[in-house]
Every structure is written in structure tokens, then in C-alpha cells.
Amino acid sequence: MQNVETGNAYYLSKFNQSFGDKPTEVRDTEHYKDEYVTTFVEKWDQLIDWDRRWETEGNFFIEQLRVRGVKKVLDVATGTGFHSVRLLESGFDVVSADGSPAMLAKAFENAKARGHILRTVQADWRWLNRTIHEQFDAVICLGNSFTHLFNERDRRKALAEYYATLNHDGLLILDQRNYDSILDEGYNSKHKYYYCGESVVAEPEYIDSGLTRFRYFFPDGSQYHLNMFPLRKQYLRRLLHEVGFQKIETFGDFQETFKANEPDFLIHVAEKEYKNSYSEV
Template sequence: MSKDIQVDSTSEFFRAREQEFGDNPIAVRESDHYAQEYVGGIVDKWDDLIDWPRRAEGEGRFFVDQLKARGAQRVLDAATGTGFHSVQLAEAGFDTVSADGSPQMLAKAFRNGLANGGHLLQLVHADWRTLKGDVHGEFDAVICLGNSFTHLFSEHDRRKALAEFYSVLKHDGVLILDQRNYDALLDGTSTGKSSYYYCGDEVDAVPDHVDEGLARYKYTFDDGGEYFLNMYPLRRDYVRGLLRDVGFQKIDTYGDFQEKAGDHAPDFYIHVAEKSYLAELAD
């Protein structure tokens, strides 16, 4: 693996095969629990859920074009997962550092990088809340994709993570952060099926429990495997407010890649938040 990776292969989370939610799964609402969710079977099957070719077709050049339009060169993929976006960015010529909080995801990303273009990904085991201590140097852009930000359950953790993203960006850097359209889910208007993010035909992903503090999703695969993820259902405008509070001044929110979010109900929102100082907003 890359010399930059900081993963203890003897740790319990590196070796764990089964998810752990205890006797009352819907009571599990802690930011650190994701490390017990992204283990074993679900990591092995994650690429079946995404379907790399179909996902690449669905999102097109959206992220590459957003980054190139801002002259970005060095990019931190803060939630690399199995490495999909890190590989896409490497293919497009970006100098990419790939971070994740799951050791098993990082191991899978390393293998995927080699298998898809022979890329030796620069991997870092990182906690967003202490990001500056885990990654080195500054970045032109930080991307946090795959609905990953919703694994933070407390507002303190969300604000701390965003502040860390802000701090590792150069003065004119950009953060690109996405989230599921939880507004539609909470308001009862969601179709429950993602057309762009989770494209695999051999898996069914549906809400198992939803309330204002938890969106628990069940993932059922054709071989009978069942896995769960507990996430916090972030509303779109709440996230935009947090981004402003941290210091991002210009925030564009898009729906499903192709256009800015308007009256339609997209599967996902993508927030593009610029750090650049805007004098007109200071007046």
C-alpha cells in the first residue's frame, strides 16, 4: 500500500466481518459507529451497490468540470470509500489524496486503484474532526461524496468536520459535499430509489426506519445478504446554513448533477462551497 496509509491491520475494525448494532439498532445514533458498519460483507459488496460503469455514466464530468473550472490540482477525497471518485480524478490528472475512516474501505480502495488503471492511491486513515492532524499540506479542493457526511450525528461533530475541511483548503479552495435528498424522505415524497448514486441491479436499498434523527437503510443483495447503515437525515437548507456558518461564502446547490436544484425533487443534492473572500458579502 501507499506509504501514506495509516491503517493498523491488526485492529478489530480491520478484521471485523459482521456489523454490530446491538439489541436496539434504531437507538444507535453516534458519529463513531460508522466504523462498525463499514466492515466485512458490506465492504466486499459495496461496488455491486455502486456499479462503477453506470455511476460514471450517470454523473458524467460533473465533478471533473467543477474542479477544472476552478483550476484545482491537488484534491482531498475525504470519503473515498472503495475509491471510485479517487480513481476518476486520477484518470483526469488530479493529484489526489484518498482518505476514509474505515480501514477495510481503504484496503478495498487500494486494490481498486491498481485494478482500474494501475493507480497507486495515496491513502490516509483519517477522522474528519481531526483532519489537519491526519493529512498534510493544503488542497485546492476537498470532496466529501457518497452521502458520507450524514454519518455525523451531532451538530458539534458536523461543525468540527466542516471547519477542518475549511482549514485544509487554500484561500481560494472549494468544498464539494453531497447528501441524499432527506427532505423528500422526511416529508414522505421520496421514491426511495437512487438513479445516479446506487446503480447496481443486484441490490435493493430501502429505508428501514425514518424519523427526524435517524434514517436507517437496509441493503438486500441477490445472494440474500442483508446489511444496514444508520445515518442522520440532513435537510438541504440546514447543511447550507452550516456551510455559511463555517465561513464558505458562495454556495451553489445542484440536484442530480445536471442542473441547479429547483422545484423538482432530485435523488441527491450536491453543495459546491467556495472559500474565496467575496468583498460584496462583507458590506
Template structure:
């Protein structure tokens, strides 16, 4: 998703230090706008927001185990961000390609790969809607983590991106995709805020505005700076339906990495979608 906002196509996202939402930020509901949200100032603070060590502790070996039990060797990380999951997978011996639509994020991910384990990340700037144009080859697994899929505001874009993920996979490949528990946010039953994703001890990530078409979150840092991200509040069953619509045969959903949960409790859902048919247990 590399295009600039349709109303300001001359802006180079690489040169931005401050976010641009215009006079009516609650009306910004454009898939391509995220390139103006992940500006240099926010990217510089992103690792402070997620805290790699605490995030690794919170996730445990969930993703590694999901991939390893399926015999996965090649992984495409389509929302690598600053490289957290790509580096973890490389540490575990997976052959990993790291893609993102934000050039700022990719630059930081490349530096993080060198600093965390001496990895040279294979980075690709890619638009999910034309993923097969930008990334070549087949993969045993595609991962789309960090609540990234909610940057797609159009149902057409969501279906197109999922179809591209599906096409990148081998015949028995698996897609692992996560999302915030927007059902709980929209319905006013948000759970325990165990903060598996935004683990920075002195950083806050909280909803600034929520309606059925927009979840606008505010991120506040100890130095007094604050940033915003506009995202689409995906409901869990809606996304599960989209996964089945594009062809995935089995979709298992975990709440905060647990198979057993009550819908209102988890902060995040993780969907494990398998391309090959497997009988129900």
C-alpha cells in the same frame, strides 16, 4: 472518525465480518459507530452496490468539470470509500489524496486503484474532526461524496468537520459535498429514484426506518445477504447554513447534477462551497 463505539471499545473493526447494532438498532445514533457498520462483509459487496461503470455514466463529467473550471490541481477525497472518485480524478490528471475512517474501505480502495488504471492511491486513515492532524498540506479542493457526511450525528461534530475541511483549503479553494434528499424522505415526497449513487442493477437500497434524528437504510444483495447503515437525515438548507457558518462565501446547490430543479424531485443534492468571495451572477 476512528474510535470504537463507546460501549464496546475492545472491538477491532478490522476483524469484523458482521455488523453490530445491539438489541435496539434504532437507538444507535453515534458518530463513531460507522466503523462497526462498514464491516468486511459489506465492504466486499460495496462495488457491487454502486457499480462503477453505471455510476460513472450517471455522474458524467460533473465533478471533473466543477474542479477543472476552478483551476483545481490538488484534491483531498475525504470519504474515498472503495476509491471510485479518487480513481476517476487520477484518470483525469488531478493530484489526489484518498482519506477515509474505515480501514476496510481504504484497503479495498488501494486494490481498486491498482485494478482500475494501475494507480497507487495515497491513502490516509483520517478522522474528519481532526483532519489537519491526520492529513498534511493544503488542497485546492476537498470532496466529501457518497452521502458520507450523514454519518455525523452530532452538530458539534458536523461543525468541527466542516471547519477542518475549510482549513485544509487554499485561500480560493472549494468544497464539494453531497447528501441524499432527506427533505423528500422525511416529508414523504421522495422523488424519481434515478439511482445515481447505488447503481447495482440487482441490489436494493431503501429506507428501513426514518425519523428526524435517524435514517436507517437497508441494503439487500442477490445472495440474500442484507446490511444496514444508520445515518443522520440532513435537511438541505440546514447543511447550506452550516457551510456558511464555517466561512464559505458562496454555496451553489445542484439537484441530481442539475442547476435547475424542484426540491422534491432530486434523489441527491450536491453543494459546491467556495472559500473565496465571488459576486453573484
């Protein structure tokens, strides 16, 4: 029989975030597991607004995949399932992974409501290939998720795991908030392309070179927080090159050309291998 103290601890961990007495000092990759509590996950789709996100995003990701002949995709940051469902409905073979069991459960529920059965896997990116034993044409890591990694070793390890799970001419698509703009000029979001929910306020309440702490305020008065590492664009591009990706394009809010401080989000499209335009003799 579960004792009262243990039962209370479970209840709190399931429904209440805990950052301790000094929340801006919580800079630990493992902590994301405690941030995506059930009550937060249940509200997450209010922040995304699937219909508006579908409209503003258009077919950007689908076209990036199709033009390269991608058929099989690993969605490593499935969240509540938005991109996994979009790709399934566009004819791709999709495996949906996430580190949060609550997110995966919600994604499965969302997909089922739309007539799909997700193939879900709970996986830590740093040891992705221990859990997933398939090769893919593309890996997608979307929703600013990569910024949950707080030290360079974890970032390099995760990128290397993505690289290893790709076929020889595979593709990685990874996005992030425009932290250069946030760090250098302050936060000023158009709230248009990614987090489209009109009723949810999402804004940073603390920023320094090693942490951006976002607050999410919902219509019922509840609020939650995420602690994330503010990745600079050129730093992440360098890591992608050093891990082995040879050709990297960066888009700003789905546009190929943009001013540095304009986009809310940056999307990196990294190819594992160049396709040479010449033939070896």
C-alpha cells in the same frame, strides 16, 4: 496466544454488524466504524456499479474542479475509490482519506487493478489536520458520507477541518441524499445517478427526524444496515456559511434547477472565498 473469546469477538466485528437490541437508538458518530465490516465493504461495489455510475454522473465533478483551476484534491470519503480513481485518470493530484481501514484497503485494491497507486490516509474528519499536513485546492466529501455525523458539534468540527485544509480560494464539494423529500414525502428513489447496481436493494426501513436507517439487500440473501442522520438542505447550507464558506451552489442530481422533491441527491459546491469582479483602489 489469542484466547477463543477474544478471537470470536474479532471474527464477529470483522464480518458481522452489531447494532444491539435497539438498532434505531444507535445514533453515534463513532458507530460507522462497526458498520463497514469487511463482508459489507467487499460487496459495496455491487451497489455502486462503477461503469454505470461513470455514465450517469458524466463529467460533473471534473468540470466543477477544472473551471476553478483545481489541481490538488483531497477525497475525504474515498470509500472503495470510485472518485479518487476518476480524478486521477483526469489528471488531478489526489490524496484519498477515509475513516474505515477496510474501505481504504478496497480502494487501494480497486485502483491498483486499474493501474493506479492511491495515496491513502486513514483519518477522522473531526481531527483531519492532525493527520493530513498538506493544503488542497479542493476537498470532496461524496457518497452521502457526511450524514454519518450525528451531532452538530461533530458536523461543525468536520466542516471547519475541511475549511482549514483548503487553500485561500479553495472549494468544497459535498453531497447528501435528498432527506427533505424522504422526511416530508417518504422514500421514492429513481435509483439512477448514485447507487446504480441493479441487483442490490437499498431502502430505508426506519425514518424519523434524527435517524434514517437504510437496509442493503444483496442477491446472495445477505443484508446490511447503515444508520445516518437525515440532513435537511437549508440546515447544511447554513452550517457551511457559518463555518466560513461564502458562496454556495446546490445542484439536484447534477442539475442547476430542480423542484425540491425531485432529485435523489443534492450536491453542494461551496467556495471558501469570493472572487471579486472589481479591483480595490
